[in-house]
Amino acid sequence: MHKPFRTAAVLGAGVMGTQIAAHLANAGLTVHLLDLPAQKGDKNSLVEAAFKKALKQSPPIFFTEKTAHRITLGNFEQHFDRVAHVDWVIEAIVENLDTKQQLMQRLEETVRGDAIISTNTSGLPIHAIAQGRSESFRKRFLGTHFFNPPRYLKLLELIPTPDTDPQVLERMQWFGSLYLGKGIVVAKDTPNFIANRIGMYVTMLGLQAWTEWGYTIEEVDTLTGTIVGHPKSATFRTVDLVGLDTLMYVAKNLYPAIPEDESREVFGVPEVLYKLVTSGALGAKTGQGFYKKQKGEILSLNLETFNYEAAKPLNLGEVEAISKLPDLGDRLKALYKDSGRAGEFFRKTTLDILGYSARRIPEIADNPAAIDRAMRWGFGWELGPFELWDLLGFKTVLADMKAAHIPVPEWVETVHQNGEMGFYSGNGRGNHRAETPFAPTVGEIDLAVAQS
Missing domain, CATH: 3.40.50.720 (NAD(P)-binding Rossmann-like Domain)
Known part of the structure; x- marks a missing residue:
């Protein structure tokens, strides 16, 4: 004791x-x-x-x-x-x-x-x-x-x-x-440890979808919020709450600290973020960032004009119908199969995030469960990256990664060659697997709701 x-x-x-x-x-x-x-x-x-x-x-x-x-x-x-x-x-x-x-x-x-x-x-x-x-x-x-x-x-x-x-x-x-x-x-003593290393990557991908892929701020937040089991603040509302200056500070410090990271260019600070921070638009604490509330209306930043404008209608096809599916697993599978812009965004970001998470083992963590727990408990995700991979189908995702030329680490190939059907199924063979990722601790209390 x-x-x-x-x-x-x-x-x-x-x-x-x-x-x-x-x-x-x-x-x-x-x-x-x-x-x-x-x-x-x-x-x-x-x-x-x-x-x-x-x-x-x-x-x-x-x-x-x-x-x-x-x-x-x-x-x-x-x-x-x-x-x-x-x-x-x-x-x-x-x-x-x-x-x-x-x-x-x-x-x-x-x-x-x-x-x-x-x-x-x-x-x-x-x-x-x-x-x-x-x-x-x-x-x-x-x-x-x-x-x-x-x-x-x-x-x-x-x-x-x-x-x-x-x-x-x-x-x-x-x-x-x-x-x-x-x-x-x-966690291991690596830059940003586990949750913030993966979380920053996810956030920067969201910004990239806005600056390079043609998605609006509202579309990105729609596709990275509750529909996929993430907090309703999604990407841009979360950054506004955290502070654009904080995001830029973390990214600027992380980039030079990870020279061996094959995907570190994702952490490069986009020009629009520099511009916003230097102009004093830091998010919620200054009244404007990616969003701005004006006369009771929520406006968002137009990337081309740099003015705050009313939201345009979403161009995401069947996303509204998918969002109404009560089961998270059904929503995720529907998004993955969707043939429109919503599906394209979800597949592209999901395959990228899952590949990045897999390549960080054993650099930042020794097994998938550690990363899944960190993202659940630190970022409020309902499913961690490897749980999501299992849900969508281990072999399906692996094949889609290879088709998209996303690097797959050797340990994942070993799991596949061993005939495993996922990261949390079977008998837990292999150094990077775990059978029960969320086993409760005896006597554990929840201090978020407990009373003294």
Whole structure:
């Protein structure tokens, strides 16, 4: 049996830091939330302002007002010594390697010898953050990548380094699942880990369909939303919510970090995205991005005129009838067989995404189940890529990939040669397969709906 965490310190009171602190408090932990001291006046004013803003978030990040009292605010100058008394320290400061490394050095001089230290970075190599630290420190260090908002999104990616003690990883898996209500996926220390690596690829394909394939923003969102078992925000509404500047930042950092990725050109930032960001159209936070609400009407960006215009009628053939099919599997199969523009889009993007996901094994994950879980729990997909592949027919998709000249990795060919009918059927032979991708954890709770 592992020992549960009772106390934690979250370093960094930004959007993610405050919400991680809230989620830990919801789970019953006593939490210290620390940030930089203010330059003038009350040194706690920065962290207090961030926390006050977090309290107003919708949907709420705390179960009750009482839960918020489990968090004690402080700053790095006056209250850093508090980290000496906690079981777990989570770093969530600015995405700058030097700054994080300096903080790790300070932590090593302060934390208890048995405290776990983790980072919530999404864009920096985990092992590099602990570079220069002692062997004892590195054994207790790993990545704990929460997804926003942590209370509501199930995924928690754990990223061990070569130095992370296996017992530390096991403890984090146990605690994250049983106490935090998370779906745990162990990811490799590769750029953007699992969910964001695949998710970014999917998003950039959606932008490509608009800029190069002749589909409108509304058509792309129609074909990448609930009809295919994805959230209703689909592609462009999701980018508007996340922020166009955030998307561009991630893409610009990812592209040079993956020189061996055979498909990395997909991550190249399109000119229209640069233009929007530099003009201040960042999405929901600035009132306009790919969409703009004006006088109660939702307008979308015209790629040619760069004006916001009313939506044109969809030119997607039978998509409305397909969208009314109650069963997701029936909708997906109908789209795959559709002879119109909707089917053409779905087949092209699906084959590309499935091929890309397969080629990332074993680079970012060791098996299909890890990728499927990450996309389900992190992006709200009803089916992961390999579940979708099985649904559409393993042999059918494989043949269509080859016909479309999409590279297929050797391990998929091996599955085919072994006579398997899919990734989750049969007896689970092979290094990259799993029989039960979503086996429940005994005693697991759902903290999105639980009450304190």
